[in-house]
Amino acid sequence: MPIYKGKTSINILLPFNNSSAILQSINITSKFKEANFISLYVRDANGTDISISADPMKLKQGEAYIRDSILKLDAGHQFYITVTGPIDYYIVTTP
Numbered sequence: 001m002p003i004y005k006g007k008t009s010i011n012i013l014l015p016f017n018n019s020s021a022i023l024q025s026i027n028i029t030s031k032f033k034e035a036n037f038i039s040l041y042v043r044d045a046n047g048t049d050i051s052i053s054a055d056p057m058k059l060k061q062g063e064a065y066i067r068d069s070i071l072k073l074d075a076g077h078q079f080y081i082t083v084t085g086p087i088d089y090y091i092v093t094t095p
Contacts, residue, residue: 010083016077020075024070028088028089030062030064033085037058037083038083038087039056041081053067
């Protein structure tokens, strides 16, 4: 079960395998002292971003966005996160 986790203050693009995958859960926690505007996308193989959250979400420091619904990702898809301040992220996928 691949897990993507870390901290970032900049937009990030997380690559998935060249095969399809299942996005099991997402946890994004704001660490920004001000309002943090966060958007979550799946980028398809053609480079088109498809929003999978409110666009953007507004989270205060310590607030979290948690998604436990399953999302199927085709081969070549990537997960793209845009932020205006620091976050922690934890994303679980299965092949």
